[in-house]
Amino acid sequence: MVAASAKGVRFYSEWQDSGGRVRPHYAGLAEAAGGLGSGGLAGRWDSARRRVDLEAVTFYLDPGSYRVMPTDFLPRVIPLEHWETIAAGVSQRIRAINRFLADLYNGGQDVVPDEVIYTSQYFYPEVQGFRPPKDVFVHIYGVDLVHLGDGRYVALEDNLRIPSGISYQLKAVGLAAEILPEFTDGYEILSYDIRDSYLNMFRSLSGNPEPVCVLLTDGKYGAAFFEHRYLSDLLGIPLVEGPDLYVGQDGRVYVRTLDRDIPVDVIYRRVEDLDLFVPGLRGAYLEGKVALVNGIGTGAADDKLVFLWVPQMIERYLGEAPVLEQAVSYNLADLDSRRYVLENLDGLVIKTRQGYGGLGVFVMPDLGAAYKARVANNILQNPLMFIAQETLDFSQHMVFNEQSGSLEPRHIDLRVFAAQSGDGSVSVFPGGLTRVALPGSRITNNSSGGLCKPTWVVR
Amino acid sequence: MSDSTDSRAIALGANRWITDSRVYNLVWLGRWIERAQTIARVVRWAARQDLDWGSQGLETVLGMAASIRGVNVGPGDTALEMMLTRDSSASLRGCLVAARFNATHVAPVEVIRVIGAAIELMDAQGPPITTPEGVGDLMDRVLPTLEELHATIEEAWFHSAPLSEEEVYRRFVQQQQQ
Amino acid sequence: MQTDVGGALDTVAASFIYAARYGYSDTVIHNDNQLRVFPREGEGQFAGATELWSVPPGRGVDYQDRFGNRVRRLRVVEPHTTFVVAAAGRVRLSTELPVGYDVSIASLQGLSEGFEYTFISPLVDPDKVAGLAASVADGDGSLLGAVNGVVRWVYENIIYKRGTTSVSTTAEQVLAAGEGVCQDKTHLALGMLRALKIPCRYASGLLTGQTGETHSWVEFYHPNHGWLGADPTKGLILPPARDYVKLGVGRDYTDVSPVTGSFLSKGGTSGIAAIAAVVVDGEQPTLEDALELLEGAYVVQNENVSVGFPIERPERDR
Numbered sequence: 001m002v003a004a005s006a007k008g009v010r011f012y013s014e015w016q017d018s019g020g021r022v023r024p025h026y027a028g029l030a031e032a033a034g035g036l037g038s039g040g041l042a043g044r045w046d047s048a049r050r051r052v053d054l055e056a057v058t059f060y061l062d063p064g065s066y067r068v069m070p071t072d073f074l075p076r077v078i079p080l081e082h083w084e085t086i087a088a089g090v091s092q093r094i095r096a097i098n099r100f101l102a103d104l105y106n107g108g109q110d111v112v113p114d115e116v117i118y119t120s121q122y123f124y125p126e127v128q129g130f131r132p133p134k135d136v137f138v139h140i141y142g143v144d145l146v147h148l149g150d151g152r153y154v155a156l157e158d159n160l161r162i163p164s165g166i167s168y169q170l171k172a173v174g175l176a177a178e179i180l181p182e183f184t185d186g187y188e189i190l191s192y193d194i195r196d197s198y199l200n201m202f203r204s205l206s207g208n209p210e211p212v213c214v215l216l217t218d219g220k221y222g223a224a225f226f227e228h229r230y231l232s233d234l235l236g237i238p239l240v241e242g243p244d245l246y247v248g249q250d251g252r253v254y255v256r257t258l259d260r261d262i263p264v265d266v267i268y269r270r271v272e273d274l275d276l277f278v279p280g281l282r283g284a285y286l287e288g289k290v291a292l293v294n295g296i297g298t299g300a301a302d303d304k305l306v307f308l309w310v311p312q313m314i315e316r317y318l319g320e321a322p323v324l325e326q327a328v329s330y331n332l333a334d335l336d337s338r339r340y341v342l343e344n345l346d347g348l349v350i351k352t353r354q355g356y357g358g359l360g361v362f363v364m365p366d367l368g369a370a371y372k373a374r375v376a377n378n379i380l381q382n383p384l385m386f387i388a389q390e391t392l393d394f395s396q397h398m399v400f401n402e403q404s405g406s407l408e409p410r411h412i413d414l415r416v417f418a419a420q421s422g423d424g425s426v427s428v429f430p431g432g433l434t435r436v437a438l439p440g441s442r443i444t445n446n447s448s449g450g451l452c453k454p455t456w457v458v459r
Numbered sequence: 460m461s462d463s464t465d466s467r468a469i470a471l472g473a474n475r476w477i478t479d480s481r482v483y484n485l486v487w488l489g490r491w492i493e494r495a496q497t498i499a500r501v502v503r504w505a506a507r508q509d510l511d512w513g514s515q516g517l518e519t520v521l522g523m524a525a526s527i528r529g530v531n532v533g534p535g536d537t538a539l540e541m542m543l544t545r546d547s548s549a550s551l552r553g554c555l556v557a558a559r560f561n562a563t564h565v566a567p568v569e570v571i572r573v574i575g576a577a578i579e580l581m582d583a584q585g586p587p588i589t590t591p592e593g594v595g596d597l598m599d600r601v602l603p604t605l606e607e608l609h610a611t612i613e614e615a616w617f618h619s620a621p622l623s624e625e626e627v628y629r630r631f632v633q634q635q636q637q
Numbered sequence: 638m639q640t641d642v643g644g645a646l647d648t649v650a651a652s653f654i655y656a657a658r659y660g661y662s663d664t665v666i667h668n669d670n671q672l673r674v675f676p677r678e679g680e681g682q683f684a685g686a687t688e689l690w691s692v693p694p695g696r697g698v699d700y701q702d703r704f705g706n707r708v709r710r711l712r713v714v715e716p717h718t719t720f721v722v723a724a725a726g727r728v729r730l731s732t733e734l735p736v737g738y739d740v741s742i743a744s745l746q747g748l749s750e751g752f753e754y755t756f757i758s759p760l761v762d763p764d765k766v767a768g769l770a771a772s773v774a775d776g777d778g779s780l781l782g783a784v785n786g787v788v789r790w791v792y793e794n795i796i797y798k799r800g801t802t803s804v805s806t807t808a809e810q811v812l813a814a815g816e817g818v819c820q821d822k823t824h825l826a827l828g829m830l831r832a833l834k835i836p837c838r839y840a841s842g843l844l845t846g847q848t849g850e851t852h853s854w855v856e857f858y859h860p861n862h863g864w865l866g867a868d869p870t871k872g873l874i875l876p877p878a879r880d881y882v883k884l885g886v887g888r889d890y891t892d893v894s895p896v897t898g899s900f901l902s903k904g905g906t907s908g909i910a911a912i913a914a915v916v917v918d919g920e921q922p923t924l925e926d927a928l929e930l931l932e933g934a935y936v937v938q939n940e941n942v943s944v945g946f947p948i949e950r951p952e953r954d955r
């Protein structure tokens with residue numbers, strides 16, 4: 001399905017088949033878009049953009065510099081049979097990763113080579129010997145997938161620390177339904193309720209049957225502050241900043257209010273360095289005085305190098321074959337892999353091991369010769385700081401271009417979110433956040449300026 | 460609402476606790492809005508003075524407004540920028556932007572929306588403003604939006620709109636039945 | 638205490654201490670380090686028991702890096718303004734002189750053993766010193782001839798001088814300055830040898846019978862004898878194994894520095910003191926011995942030691 005053509009490669013189109021015929025599950029959308037015409041679409045887009053701007057649906061690239069989340073409202077449609085595979089694969093990954101983390105911090109895993117795991121910046125020795133409730137370290141999980149075509153979804157990256165994006169997923173779907181009501185005609189879209197899943201998950205982590213839960217934010221200038229506020233409202237849990245919390249004499253965590261100080265049972269934390277925001281919070285967690293969502297030390301497994309061994313984790317801990325493929329990746333500390341990578345740079349993506357949000361991602365086929373030489377030099381100098389992945393020719397989706405008034409193809413990916421409770425059960429939320437790369441780019445991360453798109457799973 | 464959501468965490472409620480960070484953002488939200496309104500009023504007052512401005516009219520008007528506000532217009536600055544557009548706490552736009560950040564933390568979306576609408580007016584595309592009249596007209600558009608904020612805060616946040624007769628009766632009956 | 642370590646007959650026992658103290662100008666919230674202070678096994682050295690202490694103690698885990706060094710990842714999350722690390726142990730050192738028959742450099746090519754040590758590394762770019770290397774090496778293409786030429790040139794032409802270079806000075810900067818310490822001389826020699834296609838690595842350790850700074854030297858690969866030493870600071874090739882206690886090897890200093898890491902603090906480093914000692918036939922040293930030794934160490938002000946592990950900005954969401 002991925003065939004070469006004029007300028008390099010012809011990519012799989014979500015919207016239409018290779019003969020240019022709109023795919024069946026896009027027929028309704030194509031008809032609705034055609035009915036509105038470019039003028040109609042432009043008008044809707046304009047009013048949607050105004051709404052997003054006025055209501056501060058933001059994603060800041062520079063802290064404190066107002067910027068709304070750029071959105072293309074033309075939905076991405078995932079057929080149910082594709083979704084079933086995705087959901088099974090995502091559930092498998094989070095379960096295996098949680099088993100791995102429990103093993104890593106309690107006794108010794110032997111899936112990932114020692115040097116790899118122990119040089120991870122996010123491996124925390126002080127977590128050794130700690131067991132969170134039911135050994136679940138990662139409660140909220142986001143995995144980035146790309147679609148190669150015909151239901152072949154491939155994992156690119158796991159996000160295990162403080163994955164963000166689910167609010168934009170919900171907001172984009174909600175806004176599309178309001179702004180383009182006729183687009184949903186004829187579609188049966190899978191609905192879901194993250195509120196119950198999240199609250200039940202919080203409850204499963206605390207000895208208190210009715211736990212006091214708060215969402216810890218880095219504040220109103222933080223990149224994903226919109227999401228923090230949105231989830232606080234949706235879940236009905238207070239939004240707190242570092243100075244609102246303190247660790248008391250009894251080792252418990254308290255939230256300061258005008259009334260009194262209230263002990264907290266569960267902190268849905270959206271900050272990375274806990275002690276920087278609340279001194280002593282790390283210790284309180286490790287002493288079992290408070291539950292954290294997600295736990296501490298989870299980043300050891302979302303290190304891009306550790307990613308290489310997730311299929312082995314699935315086989316080892318679940319005794320299953322991986323449902324989702326993942327990008328073929330190379331450990332540059334391994335001499336044979338490094339040789340191969342240096343000789344085949346042209347077909348590879350080089351990623352910095354601990355970068356995120358599309359920073360430090362080099363798609364070699366898309367770069368100039370001088371830049372390639374620099375990357376090669378960097379690999380030689382610091383082989384443990386990078387990983388290499390085979391370049392994937394992943395799918396494109398139509399995006400409405402307001403300037404030209406036409407639909408244009410752009411690369412997309414899909415970040416799927418899942419929650420795992422203290423009882424081990426996993427909810428995978430249908431759809432996900434579809435992210436759109438800038439024209440001519442394959443980097444879809446919102447931190448790199450890409451758009452997002454509403455995503456439907458349809459029956 | 461399902462049973463599962465009926466927890467103490469919910470009963471206490473997200474926006475019931477007055478945490479330190481809420482207090483901080485509430486105080487500053489109020490201050491920034493008030494400051495924005497004052498700047499807009501002073502600028503409009505200056506722009507509407509019936510004086511012979513000459514060719515330097517706009518700068519003279521806004522310079523007067525700046526001196527009333529205690530804003531220092533340096534040699535490389537224009538009063539238009541200092542008072543209206545610059546990204547700083549002295550300008551009308553700067554105050555509105557700061558207020559919006561506080562509002563995203565603490566205020567309902569209706570309040571965020573009105574602040575956004577005021578910023579939208581400031582940013583509206585059009586011929587550049589070159590005369591005192593132009594500035595006065597802009598303030599005539601912005602000030603009602605800021606007034607609207609008061610009503611929005613009362614209705615969407617403080618819920619102080621008077622109850623209808625039917626509502627008063629309905630609640631009375633409900634109370635009697637309990 | 639078991640003091641008889643190692644299996645070779647002609648060996649001598651020695652005890653060693655490495656100790657370092659880091660002072661900070663403000664409270665450190667976490668301090669994450671990789672410590673390479675365990676003696677290596679091999680090339681005429683037999684490692685005995687090593688004890689490693691730190692204050693605050695933190696939590697750690699040991700692993701072997703890809704160069705074969707034993708490393709302790711030590712993370713301290715107790716707030717602190719001073720961090721002390723001390724290692725002490727015993728080794729046995731071969732008293733036999735290393736032997737190396739000369740071979741051609743060409744016979745080294747394509748060996749997988751040295752592959753890791755033939756390229757550019759963070760402080761050593763062979764291309765930048767290739768011209769000098771070609772002019773200095775004895776022209777017959779022999780391995781020992783080339784090593785000898787390079788080591789002698791560095792020994793004779795780079796003036797030993799402290800304080801003019803830093804931990805991040807590169808090989809070509811050393812060449813330009815014409816002066817430096819053992820680390821700088823080692824880097825320059827490594828660059829020249831790599832330019833001549835000789836796999837070679839940076840060895841870090843201590844000098845027997847001395848108290849003071851750590852030492853560094855070159856090891857080059859020989860197809861028959863494995864890794865052999867050369868010391869551009871002393872102007873020696875194939876120096877006696879008993880003169881050195883080797884703590885680690887790598888491509889250059891950045892791979893093998895005894896303490897690398899990062900810390901999170903509003904302040905910076907206010908002073909660093911490090912000291913090393915090797916005593917032949919000495920008793921197993923204790924933490925007290927190490928701390929006493931550290932009292933006499935020279936304190937370097939404001940040296941930047943954050944080499945590995947860049948700290949990610951904490952306020953960003955992923």
